[in-house]
Amino acid sequence: MHVFGSSGVRGVAGEELTPGDAMQVAQAAGSVWATDTDRVAIARDTRTTGRTYANAATSGFTGLGYDVDRLGVVPTPGLQAYCEAEGVPGLMVTGSHNPPAYNGIKLVGADGVELSRVSLDAVERSLTAELSHATWDRMGTDRRVERARRDYKADVVQSVDRERIADADLTVVVDPGHGAGALVSPALFRELGCTVHTVNAQPDGHFPGRNPEPVAATLGDLRSYVRATDADLGIAHDGDGDRAMFVDERGEHIDGSAAFAALAAAELGADDGVVSAVNASQRLVDIVEEAGATLSLTPIGSTHIVSRIKELQAGGTHVAIAGEGNGGVLFPEYRIARDGAYTAARFCELLADRSASELVAPYDEYYNVRRNLHVKGEAVRESMLSGIETHATESSADLDTTDGWRLDYGDGWVLARPSGTEPVVRVYAEARAPERAEELASQMVRAAERGG
Ligand code: MG
Numbered sequence: 001m002h003v004f005g006s007s008g009v010r011g012v013a014g015e016e017l018t019p020g021d022a023m024q025v026a027q028a029a030g031s032v033w034a035t036d037t038d039r040v041a042i043a044r045d046t047r048t049t050g051r052t053y054a055n056a057a058t059s060g061f062t063g064l065g066y067d068v069d070r071l072g073v074v075p076t077p078g079l080q081a082y083c084e085a086e087g088v089p090g091l092m093v094t095g096s097h098n099p100p101a102y103n104g105i106k107l108v109g110a111d112g113v114e115l116s117r118v119s120l121d122a123v124e125r126s127l128t129a130e131l132s133h134a135t136w137d138r139m140g141t142d143r144r145v146e147r148a149r150r151d152y153k154a155d156v157v158q159s160v161d162r163e164r165i166a167d168a169d170l171t172v173v174v175d176p177g178h179g180a181g182a183l184v185s186p187a188l189f190r191e192l193g194c195t196v197h198t199v200n201a202q203p204d205g206h207f208p209g210r211n212p213e214p215v216a217a218t219l220g221d222l223r224s225y226v227r228a229t230d231a232d233l234g235i236a237h238d239g240d241g242d243r244a245m246f247v248d249e250r251g252e253h254i255d256g257s258a259a260f261a262a263l264a265a266a267e268l269g270a271d272d273g274v275v276s277a278v279n280a281s282q283r284l285v286d287i288v289e290e291a292g293a294t295l296s297l298t299p300i301g302s303t304h305i306v307s308r309i310k311e312l313q314a315g316g317t318h319v320a321i322a323g324e325g326n327g328g329v330l331f332p333e334y335r336i337a338r339d340g341a342y343t344a345a346r347f348c349e350l351l352a353d354r355s356a357s358e359l360v361a362p363y364d365e366y367y368n369v370r371r372n373l374h375v376k377g378e379a380v381r382e383s384m385l386s387g388i389e390t391h392a393t394e395s396s397a398d399l400d401t402t403d404g405w406r407l408d409y410g411d412g413w414v415l416a417r418p419s420g421t422e423p424v425v426r427v428y429a430e431a432r433a434p435e436r437a438e439e440l441a442s443q444m445v446r447a448a449e450r451g452g
Protein backbone atom coordinates (compact mmCIF):
# COMPACT_ATOMS: atom_id res chain seq x y z
CA MET A 1 0.00 0.00 0.00
CA HIS A 2 1.45 3.32 -1.09
CA VAL A 3 1.02 6.40 1.12
CA PHE A 4 1.49 8.43 -2.06
CA GLY A 5 -1.25 7.60 -4.56
CA SER A 6 -1.31 8.39 -8.26
CA SER A 7 -1.39 12.13 -7.49
CA GLY A 8 0.22 12.52 -4.06
CA VAL A 9 -1.36 12.19 -0.62
CA ARG A 10 -5.04 13.09 -0.59
CA GLY A 11 -7.96 12.79 1.85
CA VAL A 12 -10.74 14.46 3.81
CA ALA A 13 -9.05 17.10 5.97
CA GLY A 14 -9.11 16.34 9.68
CA GLU A 15 -10.19 12.72 9.09
CA GLU A 16 -8.10 10.92 6.47
CA LEU A 17 -5.41 13.59 6.43
CA THR A 18 -4.43 15.42 9.62
CA PRO A 19 -2.03 18.34 10.13
CA GLY A 20 0.20 15.76 11.88
CA ASP A 21 0.35 13.80 8.62
CA ALA A 22 1.49 16.93 6.80
CA MET A 23 4.28 17.42 9.31
CA GLN A 24 5.29 13.77 8.96
CA VAL A 25 5.40 13.94 5.16
CA ALA A 26 7.49 17.12 5.38
CA GLN A 27 9.88 15.43 7.82
CA ALA A 28 10.17 12.34 5.63
CA ALA A 29 10.82 14.41 2.50
CA GLY A 30 13.23 16.58 4.48
CA SER A 31 15.18 13.50 5.58
CA VAL A 32 15.54 12.36 1.96
CA TRP A 33 16.49 15.82 0.64
CA ALA A 34 18.93 16.59 3.50
CA THR A 35 22.12 16.03 1.53
CA ASP A 36 21.14 18.24 -1.42
CA THR A 37 19.67 21.41 0.05
CA ASP A 38 18.93 23.42 3.18
CA ARG A 39 15.96 25.34 1.74
CA VAL A 40 12.49 24.29 0.55
CA ALA A 41 9.43 26.11 -0.87
CA ILE A 42 5.83 25.62 0.29
CA ALA A 43 2.69 26.77 -1.54
CA ARG A 44 -1.02 26.00 -1.24
CA ASP A 45 -4.29 26.28 -3.13
CA THR A 46 -7.29 28.22 -1.79
CA ARG A 47 -8.75 25.56 0.51
CA THR A 48 -9.84 26.76 3.98
CA THR A 49 -7.58 24.13 5.59
CA GLY A 50 -4.56 25.01 3.43
CA ARG A 51 -2.86 27.36 5.85
CA THR A 52 -3.08 24.82 8.70
CA TYR A 53 -1.38 22.16 6.57
CA ALA A 54 1.22 24.61 5.25
CA ASN A 55 2.01 25.64 8.85
CA ALA A 56 2.42 22.01 9.92
CA ALA A 57 4.66 21.22 6.94
CA THR A 58 6.71 24.35 7.61
CA SER A 59 7.35 23.23 11.20
CA GLY A 60 8.30 19.77 9.94
CA PHE A 61 10.98 21.28 7.71
CA THR A 62 12.31 23.98 10.05
CA GLY A 63 12.58 21.40 12.85
CA LEU A 64 15.02 19.50 10.66
CA GLY A 65 17.04 22.65 10.01
CA TYR A 66 15.56 23.77 6.66
CA ASP A 67 14.73 27.35 5.82
CA VAL A 68 11.28 27.58 4.23
CA ASP A 69 10.14 29.95 1.46
CA ARG A 70 6.39 30.40 1.93
CA LEU A 71 4.81 31.33 -1.39
CA GLY A 72 1.21 31.54 -0.17
CA VAL A 73 -1.60 30.72 -2.62
CA VAL A 74 0.01 29.75 -5.94
CA PRO A 75 -1.06 27.25 -8.63
CA THR A 76 0.87 23.96 -8.48
CA PRO A 77 2.67 24.76 -11.78
CA GLY A 78 3.66 28.11 -10.23
CA LEU A 79 5.36 26.31 -7.34
CA GLN A 80 7.06 24.05 -9.89
CA ALA A 81 8.35 27.07 -11.83
CA TYR A 82 9.69 28.56 -8.58
CA CYS A 83 11.40 25.29 -7.60
CA GLU A 84 13.09 25.06 -11.00
CA ALA A 85 14.20 28.71 -11.01
CA GLU A 86 15.52 28.60 -7.43
CA GLY A 87 16.86 25.04 -7.51
CA VAL A 88 14.98 24.09 -4.35
CA PRO A 89 12.51 21.25 -3.73
CA GLY A 90 8.92 22.09 -2.84
CA LEU A 91 5.78 20.93 -1.08
CA MET A 92 2.32 21.78 -2.43
CA VAL A 93 -0.71 21.70 -0.15
CA THR A 94 -3.63 20.98 -2.49
CA GLY A 95 -6.75 18.91 -2.88
CA SER A 96 -6.58 19.63 -6.63
CA HIS A 97 -9.99 18.83 -8.20
CA ASN A 98 -11.46 17.15 -5.10
CA PRO A 99 -14.41 18.65 -3.15
CA PRO A 100 -13.80 21.44 -0.57
CA ALA A 101 -13.45 19.08 2.42
CA TYR A 102 -10.40 17.40 0.89
CA ASN A 103 -6.81 18.42 1.05
CA GLY A 104 -3.53 16.79 0.07
CA ILE A 105 0.19 17.08 -0.49
CA LYS A 106 2.37 16.91 -3.58
CA LEU A 107 6.16 16.89 -3.55
CA VAL A 108 8.26 18.65 -6.18
CA GLY A 109 11.97 18.14 -6.88
CA ALA A 110 14.57 20.89 -7.21
CA ASP A 111 14.18 20.56 -11.01
CA GLY A 112 10.53 21.65 -10.77
CA VAL A 113 9.27 18.18 -11.64
CA GLU A 114 6.94 16.32 -9.32
CA LEU A 115 8.71 13.42 -7.63
CA SER A 116 8.83 10.17 -9.58
CA ARG A 117 7.62 6.89 -8.16
CA VAL A 118 11.18 5.89 -7.18
CA SER A 119 11.76 9.12 -5.21
CA LEU A 120 8.33 8.84 -3.56
CA ASP A 121 9.19 5.30 -2.46
CA ALA A 122 12.33 6.67 -0.76
CA VAL A 123 10.22 9.32 1.02
CA GLU A 124 7.73 6.63 2.07
CA ARG A 125 10.50 4.51 3.56
CA SER A 126 11.75 7.44 5.60
CA LEU A 127 8.25 8.01 7.07
CA THR A 128 9.10 5.31 9.61
CA ALA A 129 12.83 6.03 9.93
CA GLU A 130 14.54 7.76 12.84
CA LEU A 131 14.62 11.55 12.32
CA SER A 132 17.65 13.67 12.92
CA HIS A 133 16.11 16.74 14.51
CA ALA A 134 18.04 20.01 14.47
CA THR A 135 19.34 21.35 17.77
CA TRP A 136 17.80 24.63 18.99
CA ASP A 137 20.49 26.76 17.38
CA ARG A 138 20.22 24.97 13.99
CA MET A 139 16.48 25.04 13.43
CA GLY A 140 15.44 26.81 10.24
CA THR A 141 13.30 29.87 9.77
CA ASP A 142 10.52 30.65 7.33
CA ARG A 143 10.06 33.73 5.19
CA ARG A 144 7.25 35.02 3.06
CA VAL A 145 8.02 35.21 -0.69
CA GLU A 146 5.60 37.43 -2.58
CA ARG A 147 6.88 37.22 -6.13
CA ALA A 148 6.16 33.58 -7.05
CA ARG A 149 2.83 34.28 -8.78
CA ARG A 150 4.23 37.24 -10.71
CA ASP A 151 7.31 35.30 -11.82
CA TYR A 152 5.19 32.34 -12.89
CA LYS A 153 2.91 34.57 -14.96
CA ALA A 154 5.93 36.18 -16.61
CA ASP A 155 7.38 32.72 -17.31
CA VAL A 156 4.21 31.60 -19.11
CA VAL A 157 3.93 34.85 -21.12
CA GLN A 158 7.53 34.46 -22.22
CA SER A 159 7.12 30.79 -23.16
CA VAL A 160 4.18 31.15 -25.57
CA ASP A 161 3.66 33.00 -28.86
CA ARG A 162 2.26 36.20 -27.37
CA GLU A 163 2.11 38.00 -30.70
CA ARG A 164 0.10 35.25 -32.35
CA ILE A 165 -2.39 35.21 -29.47
CA ALA A 166 -2.68 39.02 -29.36
CA ASP A 167 -3.18 39.18 -33.15
CA ALA A 168 -6.09 36.77 -32.85
CA ASP A 169 -7.86 39.48 -30.82
CA LEU A 170 -9.63 36.96 -28.62
CA THR A 171 -12.30 37.50 -26.02
CA VAL A 172 -12.01 34.81 -23.35
CA VAL A 173 -13.98 33.98 -20.21
CA VAL A 174 -11.77 32.61 -17.43
CA ASP A 175 -13.32 30.37 -14.76
CA PRO A 176 -10.66 29.45 -12.19
CA GLY A 177 -13.34 27.87 -10.00
CA HIS A 178 -12.31 29.92 -6.93
CA GLY A 179 -8.96 28.08 -6.97
CA ALA A 180 -5.35 29.22 -7.05
CA GLY A 181 -5.57 30.01 -10.77
CA ALA A 182 -7.82 32.96 -9.85
CA LEU A 183 -4.69 34.86 -8.82
CA VAL A 184 -2.86 34.27 -12.11
CA SER A 185 -4.97 33.40 -15.16
CA PRO A 186 -7.26 36.44 -15.55
CA ALA A 187 -4.25 38.81 -15.47
CA LEU A 188 -2.19 36.43 -17.62
CA PHE A 189 -4.66 36.39 -20.51
CA ARG A 190 -4.95 40.19 -20.37
CA GLU A 191 -1.17 40.35 -20.72
CA LEU A 192 -1.45 38.03 -23.71
CA GLY A 193 -3.66 40.61 -25.38
CA CYS A 194 -7.05 38.98 -24.81
CA THR A 195 -10.20 40.74 -23.64
CA VAL A 196 -10.93 38.88 -20.40
CA HIS A 197 -14.19 38.30 -18.55
CA THR A 198 -14.26 36.16 -15.42
CA VAL A 199 -16.62 33.89 -13.50
CA ASN A 200 -15.96 32.19 -10.14
CA ALA A 201 -12.74 34.19 -10.06
CA GLN A 202 -12.53 35.25 -6.40
CA PRO A 203 -10.26 32.88 -4.41
CA ASP A 204 -12.55 31.10 -1.94
CA GLY A 205 -11.91 27.76 -0.23
CA HIS A 206 -15.64 27.14 0.17
CA PHE A 207 -15.92 27.05 -3.65
CA PRO A 208 -19.36 28.73 -3.60
CA GLY A 209 -19.81 28.97 -7.38
CA ARG A 210 -18.81 25.48 -8.44
CA ASN A 211 -17.00 22.34 -7.38
CA PRO A 212 -13.22 22.48 -8.08
CA GLU A 213 -13.38 19.74 -10.72
CA PRO A 214 -13.74 21.30 -14.19
CA VAL A 215 -16.16 18.98 -15.99
CA ALA A 216 -19.25 19.60 -18.13
CA ALA A 217 -21.55 19.29 -15.08
CA THR A 218 -19.76 22.05 -13.13
CA LEU A 219 -19.15 24.48 -16.01
CA GLY A 220 -22.72 25.63 -16.74
CA ASP A 221 -21.96 29.19 -15.58
CA LEU A 222 -18.94 29.35 -17.86
CA ARG A 223 -20.97 28.21 -20.88
CA SER A 224 -23.61 30.88 -20.11
CA TYR A 225 -20.97 33.62 -19.76
CA VAL A 226 -19.33 32.65 -23.04
CA ARG A 227 -22.69 32.98 -24.80
CA ALA A 228 -23.63 36.19 -22.95
CA THR A 229 -20.33 37.92 -23.74
CA ASP A 230 -20.07 36.51 -27.27
CA ALA A 231 -16.59 35.25 -26.31
CA ASP A 232 -14.28 33.16 -28.48
CA LEU A 233 -13.31 30.75 -25.72
CA GLY A 234 -14.08 29.71 -22.14
CA ILE A 235 -11.18 28.51 -19.97
CA ALA A 236 -11.70 26.57 -16.72
CA HIS A 237 -9.18 25.34 -14.16
CA ASP A 238 -9.29 22.92 -11.24
CA GLY A 239 -8.52 23.97 -7.64
CA ASP A 240 -4.74 24.13 -8.07
CA GLY A 241 -4.64 25.37 -11.65
CA ASP A 242 -2.78 22.48 -13.25
CA ARG A 243 -5.66 21.59 -15.55
CA ALA A 244 -7.45 23.50 -18.32
CA MET A 245 -10.82 22.67 -19.84
CA PHE A 246 -12.49 24.64 -22.63
CA VAL A 247 -15.83 25.93 -23.90
CA ASP A 248 -16.12 26.84 -27.59
CA GLU A 249 -17.41 30.12 -29.09
CA ARG A 250 -20.96 28.71 -29.26
CA GLY A 251 -20.93 28.06 -25.51
CA GLU A 252 -20.55 24.30 -26.01
CA HIS A 253 -18.38 22.15 -23.73
CA ILE A 254 -15.23 20.81 -25.43
CA ASP A 255 -14.39 17.27 -24.41
CA GLY A 256 -11.00 17.17 -22.68
CA SER A 257 -9.83 14.42 -25.00
CA ALA A 258 -10.76 16.47 -28.08
CA ALA A 259 -8.80 19.48 -26.75
CA PHE A 260 -5.84 17.24 -25.98
CA ALA A 261 -6.04 15.74 -29.46
CA ALA A 262 -6.05 19.21 -31.06
CA LEU A 263 -3.03 20.27 -29.00
CA ALA A 264 -1.24 17.01 -29.84
CA ALA A 265 -1.99 17.30 -33.56
CA ALA A 266 -0.31 20.74 -33.60
CA GLU A 267 2.69 19.56 -31.59
CA LEU A 268 3.58 16.11 -32.86
CA GLY A 269 6.30 15.22 -35.33
CA ALA A 270 7.35 11.86 -36.74
CA ASP A 271 9.25 9.67 -34.26
CA ASP A 272 8.06 11.79 -31.30
CA GLY A 273 6.86 10.06 -28.17
CA VAL A 274 3.49 10.74 -26.54
CA VAL A 275 2.58 9.63 -23.04
CA SER A 276 -1.00 9.21 -21.88
CA ALA A 277 -2.97 7.10 -19.44
CA VAL A 278 -4.78 3.83 -19.98
CA ASN A 279 -8.06 5.75 -20.53
CA ALA A 280 -6.53 7.47 -23.58
CA SER A 281 -9.01 8.41 -26.26
CA GLN A 282 -9.18 6.80 -29.67
CA ARG A 283 -8.82 10.36 -31.00
CA LEU A 284 -5.30 10.45 -29.58
CA VAL A 285 -4.50 6.98 -30.90
CA ASP A 286 -5.52 8.14 -34.41
CA ILE A 287 -3.49 11.36 -34.27
CA VAL A 288 -0.39 9.59 -33.00
CA GLU A 289 -0.65 7.11 -35.86
CA GLU A 290 -1.17 9.87 -38.43
CA ALA A 291 1.95 11.70 -37.20
CA GLY A 292 4.09 8.59 -37.16
CA ALA A 293 4.67 9.06 -33.43
CA THR A 294 4.56 6.47 -30.66
CA LEU A 295 2.01 6.31 -27.85
CA SER A 296 3.01 5.02 -24.44
CA LEU A 297 0.21 4.26 -21.92
CA THR A 298 0.57 4.35 -18.14
CA PRO A 299 -1.74 3.87 -15.16
CA ILE A 300 -3.95 6.93 -14.58
CA GLY A 301 -2.41 9.78 -12.57
CA SER A 302 0.24 12.42 -13.07
CA THR A 303 2.93 10.59 -11.07
CA HIS A 304 2.91 7.70 -13.54
CA ILE A 305 2.90 9.99 -16.57
CA VAL A 306 5.79 12.07 -15.26
CA SER A 307 7.80 8.94 -14.40
CA ARG A 308 7.24 7.54 -17.93
CA ILE A 309 8.25 10.82 -19.61
CA LYS A 310 11.54 10.74 -17.71
CA GLU A 311 12.15 7.08 -18.62
CA LEU A 312 11.52 7.76 -22.31
CA GLN A 313 13.70 10.87 -22.30
CA ALA A 314 16.50 8.93 -20.62
CA GLY A 315 16.25 6.45 -23.52
CA GLY A 316 16.60 9.26 -26.08
CA THR A 317 12.95 9.70 -27.07
CA HIS A 318 11.68 13.23 -27.73
CA VAL A 319 8.41 13.41 -25.78
CA ALA A 320 6.51 16.26 -27.46
CA ILE A 321 3.34 16.18 -25.39
CA ALA A 322 1.76 14.12 -22.63
CA GLY A 323 -1.34 14.13 -20.50
CA GLU A 324 -4.88 12.98 -20.00
CA GLY A 325 -8.32 13.87 -21.30
CA ASN A 326 -9.15 15.62 -18.02
CA GLY A 327 -7.35 18.82 -19.04
CA GLY A 328 -4.04 17.87 -17.43
CA VAL A 329 -1.53 18.34 -20.26
CA LEU A 330 2.28 18.45 -20.20
CA PHE A 331 4.58 20.00 -22.77
CA PRO A 332 7.90 18.48 -21.57
CA GLU A 333 10.01 20.95 -23.55
CA TYR A 334 8.49 23.78 -21.52
CA ARG A 335 8.48 21.89 -18.22
CA ILE A 336 7.57 18.36 -17.14
CA ALA A 337 4.51 19.67 -15.33
CA ARG A 338 0.78 19.84 -15.87
CA ASP A 339 0.06 23.52 -16.32
CA GLY A 340 -3.46 24.86 -16.80
CA ALA A 341 -2.47 28.41 -17.72
CA TYR A 342 0.26 27.39 -20.16
CA THR A 343 -1.99 24.77 -21.77
CA ALA A 344 -4.78 27.32 -22.21
CA ALA A 345 -2.35 29.83 -23.74
CA ARG A 346 -1.13 27.18 -26.21
CA PHE A 347 -4.76 26.45 -27.08
CA CYS A 348 -5.28 30.17 -27.75
CA GLU A 349 -2.34 30.09 -30.19
CA LEU A 350 -4.33 27.60 -32.26
CA LEU A 351 -7.27 30.00 -32.52
CA ALA A 352 -5.33 32.48 -34.67
CA ASP A 353 -6.88 31.18 -37.89
CA ARG A 354 -9.98 29.25 -36.82
CA SER A 355 -12.65 29.16 -34.14
CA ALA A 356 -12.51 26.77 -31.20
CA SER A 357 -15.35 24.66 -32.60
CA GLU A 358 -13.56 24.39 -35.98
CA LEU A 359 -10.33 23.46 -34.21
CA VAL A 360 -11.84 20.48 -32.41
CA ALA A 361 -14.34 19.47 -35.11
CA PRO A 362 -12.07 16.67 -36.46
CA TYR A 363 -12.16 15.07 -33.01
CA ASP A 364 -15.91 15.21 -32.55
CA GLU A 365 -16.68 11.85 -34.06
CA TYR A 366 -16.20 9.87 -30.85
CA TYR A 367 -18.56 9.78 -27.93
CA ASN A 368 -17.44 9.49 -24.29
CA VAL A 369 -19.36 8.25 -21.30
CA ARG A 370 -18.14 8.44 -17.74
CA ARG A 371 -19.94 6.97 -14.74
CA ASN A 372 -18.98 7.20 -11.07
CA LEU A 373 -20.13 4.31 -8.89
CA HIS A 374 -20.14 5.37 -5.24
CA VAL A 375 -18.81 2.67 -2.97
CA LYS A 376 -20.18 2.26 0.54
CA GLY A 377 -17.74 0.13 2.51
CA GLU A 378 -15.00 -2.37 1.75
CA ALA A 379 -17.37 -5.35 1.24
CA VAL A 380 -19.28 -3.51 -1.49
CA ARG A 381 -16.01 -2.47 -3.10
CA GLU A 382 -14.69 -6.04 -3.14
CA SER A 383 -17.94 -7.31 -4.62
CA MET A 384 -17.97 -4.61 -7.31
CA LEU A 385 -14.38 -5.30 -8.36
CA SER A 386 -15.02 -9.02 -8.46
CA GLY A 387 -18.09 -8.46 -10.69
CA ILE A 388 -15.99 -6.28 -12.99
CA GLU A 389 -13.22 -8.86 -13.18
CA THR A 390 -15.65 -11.61 -14.13
CA HIS A 391 -17.15 -9.41 -16.86
CA ALA A 392 -13.65 -8.53 -18.12
CA THR A 393 -12.30 -12.06 -18.29
CA GLU A 394 -15.46 -13.52 -19.85
CA SER A 395 -15.61 -10.82 -22.54
CA SER A 396 -14.39 -11.41 -26.08
CA ALA A 397 -12.62 -7.99 -26.13
CA ASP A 398 -8.87 -7.37 -25.75
CA LEU A 399 -8.13 -6.93 -22.05
CA ASP A 400 -5.51 -4.49 -20.67
CA THR A 401 -4.94 -4.47 -16.90
CA THR A 402 -2.30 -1.72 -16.70
CA ASP A 403 -4.62 0.13 -14.32
CA GLY A 404 -8.06 -1.35 -13.73
CA TRP A 405 -9.70 -3.27 -16.58
CA ARG A 406 -9.70 -1.82 -20.11
CA LEU A 407 -11.66 -3.76 -22.74
CA ASP A 408 -11.00 -2.89 -26.39
CA TYR A 409 -13.76 -3.99 -28.76
CA GLY A 410 -12.45 -2.47 -31.99
CA ASP A 411 -15.39 -0.09 -32.40
CA GLY A 412 -15.00 1.23 -28.85
CA TRP A 413 -13.58 0.53 -25.43
CA VAL A 414 -14.57 0.55 -21.77
CA LEU A 415 -12.43 0.92 -18.65
CA ALA A 416 -13.32 0.32 -14.99
CA ARG A 417 -11.00 1.31 -12.18
CA PRO A 418 -11.28 2.24 -8.51
CA SER A 419 -10.35 5.88 -7.79
CA GLY A 420 -7.09 6.38 -5.89
CA THR A 421 -8.44 9.38 -4.00
CA GLU A 422 -12.20 8.89 -3.44
CA PRO A 423 -14.58 6.01 -2.53
CA VAL A 424 -15.63 5.69 -6.15
CA VAL A 425 -15.24 3.17 -8.97
CA ARG A 426 -14.99 5.01 -12.28
CA VAL A 427 -16.26 3.60 -15.55
CA TYR A 428 -15.19 5.19 -18.83
CA ALA A 429 -16.38 4.19 -22.29
CA GLU A 430 -15.76 5.57 -25.78
CA ALA A 431 -17.14 4.70 -29.19
CA ARG A 432 -17.99 6.38 -32.48
CA ALA A 433 -21.71 5.95 -31.81
CA PRO A 434 -23.26 7.34 -28.61
CA GLU A 435 -25.48 4.26 -28.20
CA ARG A 436 -22.48 1.96 -28.37
CA ALA A 437 -20.56 3.95 -25.71
CA GLU A 438 -23.64 3.96 -23.46
CA GLU A 439 -24.05 0.23 -24.01
CA LEU A 440 -20.42 -0.57 -23.13
CA ALA A 441 -20.59 1.59 -19.99
CA SER A 442 -23.94 0.11 -18.93
CA GLN A 443 -22.69 -3.46 -19.35
CA MET A 444 -19.75 -2.65 -17.07
CA VAL A 445 -21.92 -0.82 -14.51
CA ARG A 446 -24.38 -3.74 -14.43
CA ALA A 447 -21.50 -6.20 -13.90
CA ALA A 448 -20.17 -4.07 -11.01
CA GLU A 449 -23.59 -3.75 -9.42
CA ARG A 450 -24.28 -7.46 -9.83
CA GLY A 451 -21.00 -8.09 -7.98
CA GLY A 452 -19.20 -11.37 -7.60
MG1 MG B 1 -4.97 19.63 -10.07
